[in-house]
Amino acid sequence: MIARFASWLGGSFVSLCFPAHCAVCRDATPDGCHLCETCEQDVEPIQAPRCEKCSSPFPGAITEQFTCANCGERDLHFDCAIACYVSSGPVRDFVHGFKYFGQTHLRHTLAAWLAETLDDPRMTAQPFDALVPVPLHHVRQREREFNQAEVLARLIAPRAQRPVWNALKRIRKTPTQTRLDRSERMENLRGAFKVRRPAQVKGKHLVLVDDVFTTGSTVEECSRVLRKAGAASVRVITIARA
Ligand SMILES: [Zn+2]
Numbered sequence: 107m108i109a110r111f112a113s114w115l116g117g118s119f120v121s122l123c124f125p126a127h128c129a130v131c132r133d134a135t136p137d138g139c140h141l142c143e144t145c146e147q148d149v150e151p152i153q154a155p156r157c158e159k160c161s162s163p164f165p166g167a168i169t170e171q172f173t174c175a176n177c178g179e180r181d182l183h184f185d186c187a188i189a190c191y192v193s194s195g196p197v198r199d200f201v202h203g204f205k206y207f208g209q210t211h212l213r214h215t216l217a218a219w220l221a222e223t224l225d226d227p228r229m230t231a232q233p234f235d236a237l238v239p240v241p242l243h244h245v246r247q248r249e250r251e252f253n254q255a256e257v258l259a260r261l262i263a264p265r266a267q268r269p270v271w272n273a274l275k276r277i278r279k280t281p282t283q284t285r286l287d288r289s290e291r292m293e294n295l296r297g298a299f300k301v302r303r304p305a306q307v308k309g310k311h312l313v314l315v316d317d318v319f320t321t322g323s324t325v326e327e328c329s330r331v332l333r334k335a336g337a338a339s340v341r342v343i344t345i346a347r348a
């Protein structure tokens with residue numbers, strides 16, 4: 107995996123993070139990466155069977171395509187939400203380190219995990235026009251100094267060979283979602299996003315980018331406003347899924 111993303115990030119990858127320590131256990135890593143071989147074993151990929159719509163893994167033996175009960179009862183505005191990893195272990199630690207603790211050097215590993223979604227059959231089946239990061243409210247972005255979704259979208263854009271459009275704006279600063287259930291989250295997010303220029307997205311196939319898919323409320327609300335503005339389709343990619 108490490109070799110694979112080092113190759114598409116090119117030489118700059120190695121020089122940016124060398125010399126390095128494992129971000130989890132602090133052991134020196136010989137290849138200049140941020141995850142040692144031992145800790146990499148704790149990375150949990152999402153394997154089939156999983157929900158076609160939201161990628162939720164299913165602990166059973168199903169070979170045909172299926173939609174989970176959670177998605178079945180909702181009228182979702184995105185075609186599918188794709189993540190290749192479970193939000194646990196080093197994946198969760200890296201996302202937190204990057205987002206909240208200024209460990210910006212972890213962005214390359216995170217982008218590599220995110221970029222794996224581009225190879226999913228649900229992505230390769232139909233081309234798309236642009237990557238659209240889930241926006242932060244400008245006050246929060248000033249506090250954090252960057253929008254993690256936009257940083258990640260820009261890192262995978264060369265591989266996706268598509269532009270990044272900041273098509274959405276967060277117009278309302280919403281209280282933190284962590285203690286809310288799904289319906290409270292949806293309520294909390296109503297009217298939080300706006301499409302900057304509806305003409306830009308009209309008739310376009312878009313890929314919404316975020317770091318982690320938790321209940322899906324944020325990406326659902328973003329997809330809803332994009333579709334309402336005339337987007338032809340919205341697919342969602344995230345590094346991980348809770
Ligand atoms: Zn380690």
Ligand SMILES: [Zn+2]
Pocket residue numbers: 157158159160161162173174175176177178
């Ligand atoms: Zn589902």
